[in-house]
Amino acid sequence: MSIGPDFDAPAERHGGDSLKWNRYGGRDVLPMWVADMDFRAPEAVLDALHRRVEHGVFGYARPWASLVEAVVEALARDHRWRIEPDWLIWLPGLVTGLNVACRAVGEPGDAVLTCTPIYPPFLSAPRHAARVLATAPLECREGRWEPDFERIEGALTPRTRLLLLCNPHNPTGRVLDVGELRRIAGLAERHDLVVCSDEIHCGLVLEPGCEHIPLASLDPAIARRTITLMAASKTYNLPGLGCAFAIVPDPELRRSFRAAMAGIVPDPGIMGWVATEAACRHGERWRSRLIEYLRGNRDRAMAAIATMPGLEACAPQATFLAWIDARATELADPAAFFESAGVGLSDGRDFAAPGYVRLNFGCSRALLEEALRRMRVALDRPG
Numbered sequence: 001m002s003i004g005p006d007f008d009a010p011a012e013r014h015g016g017d018s019l020k021w022n023r024y025g026g027r028d029v030l031p032m033w034v035a036d037m038d039f040r041a042p043e044a045v046l047d048a049l050h051r052r053v054e055h056g057v058f059g060y061a062r063p064w065a066s067l068v069e070a071v072v073e074a075l076a077r078d079h080r081w082r083i084e085p086d087w088l089i090w091l092p093g094l095v096t097g098l099n100v101a102c103r104a105v106g107e108p109g110d111a112v113l114t115c116t117p118i119y120p121p122f123l124s125a126p127r128h129a130a131r132v133l134a135t136a137p138l139e140c141r142e143g144r145w146e147p148d149f150e151r152i153e154g155a156l157t158p159r160t161r162l163l164l165l166c167n168p169h170n171p172t173g174r175v176l177d178v179g180e181l182r183r184i185a186g187l188a189e190r191h192d193l194v195v196c197s198d199e200i201h202c203g204l205v206l207e208p209g210c211e212h213i214p215l216a217s218l219d220p221a222i223a224r225r226t227i228t229l230m231a232a233s234k235t236y237n238l239p240g241l242g243c244a245f246a247i248v249p250d251p252e253l254r255r256s257f258r259a260a261m262a263g264i265v266p267d268p269g270i271m272g273w274v275a276t277e278a279a280c281r282h283g284e285r286w287r288s289r290l291i292e293y294l295r296g297n298r299d300r301a302m303a304a305i306a307t308m309p310g311l312e313a314c315a316p317q318a319t320f321l322a323w324i325d326a327r328a329t330e331l332a333d334p335a336a337f338f339e340s341a342g343v344g345l346s347d348g349r350d351f352a353a354p355g356y357v358r359l360n361f362g363c364s365r366a367l368l369e370e371a372l373r374r375m376r377v378a379l380d381r382p383g
């Protein structure tokens with residue numbers, strides 16, 4: 001009888017190579033920051049990696065037919081999106097894809113628009129490509145983070161060529177609905193924008209009844225102006241294996257994207273490819289157990305945060321990230337405050353949102369409970 005994943009008993013990460021855990025090495029600070037989970041990858045992925053290691057030869061590789069077929073089939077099965085194999089461009093990571101997109105679209109001095117708060121590389125990628133960053137804030141309305149279309153229109157200029165979209169959204173966990181996606185598609189059409197849609201969190205929808213819809217799957221017109229970035233890495237906890245892909249249906253845009261990569265961006269490593277194929281083909285049972293566990297963590301975190309003085313959060317529809325508004329605490333530096341209380345959170349300032357913190361609940365329930373306890377004790381302490 002096969003035993004399912006035990007998310008309550010994650011692997012030991014102290015003293016290893018973990019970016020997340022090593023930040024606080026030797027200090028009693030629980031690492032609830034960078035977006036990886038503390039869980040072992042699915043057995044099917046580990047088995048595939050073991051088999052590949054057993055082969056023992058690690059020469060230069062090319063993506064093989066069954067790997068590409070696994071990705072194509074997974075997109076059709078999970079998101080009802082039919083792609084052609086030659087739309088796929090392999091990348092060593094999504095952040096690489098964001099930076100390549102900024103170089104591939106428009107000219108130096110053109111503008112790139114994104115909505116804040118946002119995962120920090122969205123803010124730095126335009127600058128790396130000598131583009132001008134323009135931002136419009138998301139709005140939190142009735143417990144839901146939404147694009148503010150008036151503010152987006154207002155932030156556009158004749159030199160805006162690219163919109164960087166994040167859906168499901170890091171850090172708020174919002175999953176855009178079909179109406180919002182259609183409005184984004186209409187806006188892109190009217191203003192002749194390319195959209196780079198980072199959909200890395202597409203397998204992590206927690207909210208029952210909520211569905212991830214790839215922007216480019218709406219219709220051929222928006223597909224022609226979209227660069228979609230995806231990976232198995234968030235869902236199956238494989239980011240250290242460095243494997244992602246862009247899906248670019250339009251041949252001309254694909255040529256520009258490839259030209260911006262030329263000579264600089266390598267393919268993923270073999271192990272990343274092997275893990276991606278195994279996750280796409282055999283990961284579903286593990287993923288559904290993960291979603292159940294993360295939903296429990298999310299609900300627990302939301303319930304606890306709701307009782308903490310000065311903190312507010314909307315329940316994320318997707319991801320393992322809770323975006324917490326700490327402005328009412330009037331703390332000058334909430335991230336530093338919680339770190340000194342033994343909880344390492346991401347600082348909202350890095351997401352262009354001072355006064356906020358982000359909590360990663362992709363960990364055992366016990367670790368989450370202890371982090372929430374420490375946060376509560378710190379806030380209750382007389383100032």
Ligand SMILES: Cc1ncc(COP(=O)(O)O)c(C=O)c1O
Nearest residue numbers: 035093094095119170200239244
């Ligand atoms: C929205 C988003 N894009 C990209 C990444 C990072 O992707 P990669 O590690 O493949 O560069 C993350 C990681 O947290 C993310 O949340």
